[in-house]
Amino acid sequence: xxxxxxxxxxxxxxxxxxxxxxxxxxxxxxxxxxxxxxxxxxxxxxxxxxxxxxxxxxxxxxxxxxxxxxxxxxxxxxxxxxxxxxxxxxxxxxxxxxxxxxxxxxxxxxxxxxxxxxxxxxxxxxxxxxxxxxxxxxxxxxxxxxxxxxxxxxxxxxxxxxxxxxxxxxxxxxxxxxxxxxxxxxxxxxxxxxxxxxxxxxxxxxxxxxxxxxxxxxxxxxxxxxxxxxxxxxxxxxxxxxxxxxxxxxxxxxxxxxxxxxxxxxxxxxxxxxxxxxxxxxxxxxxxxxxxxxxxxxxxxxxxxxxxxxxxxxxxxxxxxxxxxxxxxxxxxxxxxxxxxxxxxxxxxxxxxxxxxxxxxxxxxxx
Numbered sequence: 013x014x015x016x017x018x019x020x021x022x023x024x025x026x027x028x029x030x031x032x033x034x035x036x037x038x039x040x041x042x043x044x045x046x047x048x049x050x051x052x053x054x055x056x057x058x059x060x061x062x063x064x065x066x067x068x069x070x071x072x073x074x075x076x077x078x079x080x081x082x083x084x085x086x087x088x089x090x091x092x093x094x095x096x097x098x099x100x101x102x103x104x105x106x107x108x109x110x111x112x113x114x115x116x117x118x119x120x121x122x123x124x125x126x127x128x129x130x131x132x133x134x135x136x137x138x139x140x141x142x143x144x145x146x147x148x149x150x151x152x153x154x155x156x157x158x159x160x161x162x163x164x165x166x167x168x169x170x171x172x173x174x175x176x177x178x179x180x181x182x183x184x185x186x187x188x189x190x191x192x193x194x195x196x197x198x199x200x201x202x203x204x205x206x207x208x209x210x211x212x213x214x215x216x217x218x219x220x221x222x223x224x225x226x227x228x229x230x231x232x233x234x235x236x237x238x239x240x241x242x243x244x245x246x247x248x249x250x251x252x253x254x255x256x257x258x259x260x261x262x263x264x265x266x267x268x269x270x271x272x273x274x275x276x277x278x279x280x281x282x283x284x285x286x287x288x289x290x291x292x293x294x295x296x297x298x299x300x301x302x303x304x305x306x307x308x309x310x311x312x313x314x315x316x317x318x319x320x321x322x323x324x325x326x327x328x329x330x331x332x333x334x335x336x337x338x339x340x341x342x343x344x345x346x347x348x349x350x351x352x353x354x355x356x357x358x359x360x361x362x363x364x365x366x367x368x369x370x371x372x373x374x375x376x377x378x379x
Contacts, residue, residue, distance in 0.1 A: 017052060020064035020071070020325075027332045030292040034080035035338045039354065041083045042131075042370070044362035045233065045272055045321035046072060047091040048111060059326060061279065061286050067325040069114045073123045075324060079334040084359065085131040087366055088114075089207060089233075090162050092136070092177060101141055105154050108135040112155040132159045132366035134207050139163050139195030140180055148202055159366045160205030162233070163192075165214065172242030174280070176209070187214075187221045196221070200228045205366060211237040212252065215259025222266035230268055231365060234275025234323065235309055236260060240282025248282045257308060264312035270365055271313055273306050273320045273357065277327030277336070285330035292331055295338035299346065306343050315349065315356035319365070 051058060052065045064071060076083045088111045096106035115130035123129075133155055137147040151158050164176035165186040175181035186192055187210075199206055208218055208230055215236050222230050238256035240248035263269050276298075279286050283301060285293050310318050320340040324333060331339075344354050363370045 017064055017066040019058070019062035020066060023063060023328065026288050027292050027328070030294055030332065030335060032294055032335065032338060034334055035295075035341045037080060037082060039082060039341065040359050041081055041337065042085050042087070042319075042359040042362040042368065043076075043083055043322045043324075044087040044132075044319050044366065045089050045274060046086055046324045047093070047326065048072060048088060048114060048130075049091050049093040059329070061288075061329050063325045063329050069117055069129070072129060072324070073118070073127070075328075075333040076129070077123065077127070079332070079337065081334065081337045084126075084128065084370060085368060086129040087132040087134065087159075087362060087368075088130045089134045090136040101138065101143065101147060102150060104136045104147075105150055108133050108151055108155040108158055112157055115157055131157060131368045133157045134160055134162050134205065136163065136178065137161050137195075138179055139199065140183075140186075140189060140191040141195065144195040145198040148198060148204065152202070152204075160207065160229070161199065162207035162209060164209040165217070166210045166237065167214070168211065168242065170242040172245075173211070173239065185217060187217045193224070196225060196228070200225050203229075205229045205231060207231045207233055209233040209237070211239055212256040212259055215256070216262050218269070219259075219262040219266055222263065222269050226266075226268055228268055229365065230266075230270075232263060232269060232271045234278070234321075235271060235273060235305055236263065237275075238305070239280045241280045245282070252282075253304075260309065260312055269313075270317040270319065270361060271309055273309060273318055273340070275321070275323045275327065276302050276305070277323070277330030279329065283330070293335070295331075295335045295342055298331060298335065298339035299342035302339065303343055303346060307347055310347065310357070315353040316361060318357050319359075319361040320357050 048068050050066045050068060090107060094106045094110040095103040111130050111133050118127060118129045135151050137144055164178050166176040167184050180186055183189055238252050240252055244252050322336055
């Protein structure tokens, strides 16, 4: 019997309780961070609380099209999906081959004229591996949309703080590890992007990596991971915010780092939106909660080094796609961003960072 996505169906029913009109529909968007996966098989990894067990092209495009927002393209970020059997360290090639196929499907017009996704792809290669150069070369051959990798480095001694999802999860100070640095040099030599996912108390390590490789292109995911779990539970607006700001200033001084504005719907950030006993938040609440963080990042980095992200379907445990991007638009309006700076955070920074050709999208039926 074909497994069904009961988690996803329950989530959709809960999210349907909050409805609002789409805002500023003409604003062009590149969503620079989302995932695709199928985890319906027994024993597959599941998010907690559960989001979609299956989230593939049709599900992503349904979220985008039903949102009413003008999303002209997207960036896929690795999530251990569709790895090939019996390929060892090269198993992750399956993920980018799968996503390249999704990009081709969208480019065929199946989801509507000019509707695109996965115009850039961020995969995974273990940078501590002895043959990482060969792995990166294989990924470059496998996908014309491949732009780089994400190698998560989240680590804390507390068992209440989840480690990274990668094989190196037990290595403290991964970014300073000698083997990692050798692999990172291979990435930089190929002019590939490095997406970086760790926690706020590790931001100084990110700054040290950026200074050691000033020619590298580094993207900090989810505003640098200011989490409120374990020893940080209940301290989101005090200790966490203060430590995060110090780390933020460290990475802001590195011109080769850009930041994704998002991830705030993840339960580990401590807002509690995900509780199904309450109605999902609307965009006014999200904008109010997130403004202090996003305004601080934009102040430190400038809009040319910032981009809004959905982090779907992970953040979908807290809100719908329409509500999420409405919240981002409310924040941009509150900050009184002029048209150029608005375009930076909604699509231009993403296009520059991931070398995306947006001319085709902008020439589509919507102009």
